[in-house]
Amino acid sequence: MSCVKQRDGAQGAGGAAERDFNAFEVMQPRAPAPTPLERRNGARVKSADQRPTGLYLPNNNTMAPHMRSPEYVQLSTAAAMTLGIMAGRMHRCECTRCLNLLLTYPEGCRANCAYCGLARHREAERDYADRNFIRVDWPAVPVRQILDIVARDGAASPFHRMCISMITHPRSDADTVQVLRAWTRRIDPGAIPVSILSNPTTMSRDDVVRLRDLGADIFTVALDAATPAIFERTRGKGVQSPHKWQKYWEILLAARDIFGPQKFGAHIIVGMGETEFDALQLVQRLVELGGHSHMFCFFPEKGSLMDHLPPTPRDQWRRVQLARYLMDYAGVRLEQMRFDGQGRVSDFGLPRAELDAVIDAGIAFRTSGCPGKFREDVSACDRPYGDSPPSDIASFPFQPNGRDRRRIRRQLGIPAVRAES
Numbered sequence: 001m002s003c004v005k006q007r008d009g010a011q012g013a014g015g016a017a018e019r020d021f022n023a024f025e026v027m028q029p030r031a032p033a034p035t036p037l038e039r040r041n042g043a044r045v046k047s048a049d050q051r052p053t054g055l056y057l058p059n060n061n062t063m064a065p066h067m068r069s070p071e072y073v074q075l076s077t078a079a080a081m082t083l084g085i086m087a088g089r090m091h092r093c094e095c096t097r098c099l100n101l102l103l104t105y106p107e108g109c110r111a112n113c114a115y116c117g118l119a120r121h122r123e124a125e126r127d128y129a130d131r132n133f134i135r136v137d138w139p140a141v142p143v144r145q146i147l148d149i150v151a152r153d154g155a156a157s158p159f160h161r162m163c164i165s166m167i168t169h170p171r172s173d174a175d176t177v178q179v180l181r182a183w184t185r186r187i188d189p190g191a192i193p194v195s196i197l198s199n200p201t202t203m204s205r206d207d208v209v210r211l212r213d214l215g216a217d218i219f220t221v222a223l224d225a226a227t228p229a230i231f232e233r234t235r236g237k238g239v240q241s242p243h244k245w246q247k248y249w250e251i252l253l254a255a256r257d258i259f260g261p262q263k264f265g266a267h268i269i270v271g272m273g274e275t276e277f278d279a280l281q282l283v284q285r286l287v288e289l290g291g292h293s294h295m296f297c298f299f300p301e302k303g304s305l306m307d308h309l310p311p312t313p314r315d316q317w318r319r320v321q322l323a324r325y326l327m328d329y330a331g332v333r334l335e336q337m338r339f340d341g342q343g344r345v346s347d348f349g350l351p352r353a354e355l356d357a358v359i360d361a362g363i364a365f366r367t368s369g370c371p372g373k374f375r376e377d378v379s380a381c382d383r384p385y386g387d388s389p390p391s392d393i394a395s396f397p398f399q400p401n402g403r404d405r406r407r408i409r410r411q412l413g414i415p416a417v418r419a420e421s
């Protein structure tokens with residue numbers, strides 16, 4: 001068995017430097033401030049009512065035009081560069097393999113999740129189309145323009161998967177259907193499969209059935225919080241947001257029934273106050289249900305209600321990231337692992353040589369998400385720098401090299417027993 005040495009003094013009540021995990025009592029979001037009436041519900045964009053004229057680049061000193069799904073969507077900066085509609089280069093990445101689309105409306109998302117850059121409280125200072133989300137801007141584009149490019153590229157398309165991200169908006173369910181229909185009319189979903197990142201709050205079981213029948217391949221639920229208490233504090237009443245843990249599970253279980261094994265999953269953000277045991281207990285539950293967990297390392301998103309809080313210490317993140325990979329892809333169960341009194345992984349439940357082989361393979365430390373065309377355990381959704389800066393990568397959007405792996409080992413506190421190349 002392979003044991004991990006944690007730093008002493010981790011329970012100090014002081015700053016991040018003294019801790020090796022983000023404790024519940026530290027990770028308290030700010031209370032949202034009231035929004036002036038004239039900024040609510042996209043009023044500024046709707047009263048200016050400027051006609052969109054194609055690509056809209058956020059934060060470019062122009063007024064956001066009146067854009068709405070299903071005609072318009074936003075897409076990640078990485079996807080816009082890969083499509084060739086936006087200039088730029090990504091650190092150590094040629095492209096992204098997932099075309100992440102986000103529904104868009106002047107009213108924006110009506111939920112108020114504390115860690116999210118799209119949250120409702122931000123309407124006080126920033127129009128929806130100008131808000132940062134998982135650390136990057138999301139340009140807005142007509143859906144037709146995206147379809148034209150992907151259809152034109154055909155088999156040469158760099159994308160292994162497309163994903164529609166719903167938000168909390170009265171039109172979100174119907175418009176997700178419209179965007180999916182528009183996609184499958186032009187693009188073979190067998191060639192570029194579609195994932196749905198759902199918004200359970202407004203959905204019924206019938207909505208899940210409809211999306212499967214229209215050709216969606218994988219259905220995921222952004223549970224994000226690993227425990228009911230963190231969910232309530234960051235996505236529910238704690239921040240005047242409408243989400244309910246029970247409703248999220250209702251739709252997650254519906255997805256299990258309707259999409260089937262390995263075709264559903266949940267997002268989990270690590271480092272919002274749960275213990276490592278809490279996060280991995282949830283991973284185990286998802287494995288037992290037949291699904292996958294897609295993990296994000298908490299990062300204090302600028303402008304969010306948690307932007308004053310510390311990012312997840314790298315040792316906490318690496319332990320959970322590695323343990324999750326072992327559970328999802330190497331058949332290791334929670335009961336085989338050992339945890340210390342603070343719920344931190346102290347033993348990964350594998351013989352040392354096997355653990356070393358997994359660490360050296362590096363895949364465990366890549367971004368997790370829906371699979372692409374390379375292999376089952378390599379996510380198409382690579383989200384370059386969505387949960388960390390390039391200087392201190394949490395989820396690697398590419399294969400970590402020898403230097404990266406040596407750093408990962410230092411973060412894990414598991415030195416190599418033999419020289420690495």
Ligand code: SF4
Nearest residue numbers: 109111113116118119
């Ligand atoms: S529902 Fe999703 S998009 Fe809306 S605030 Fe919450 S996390 Fe952000």
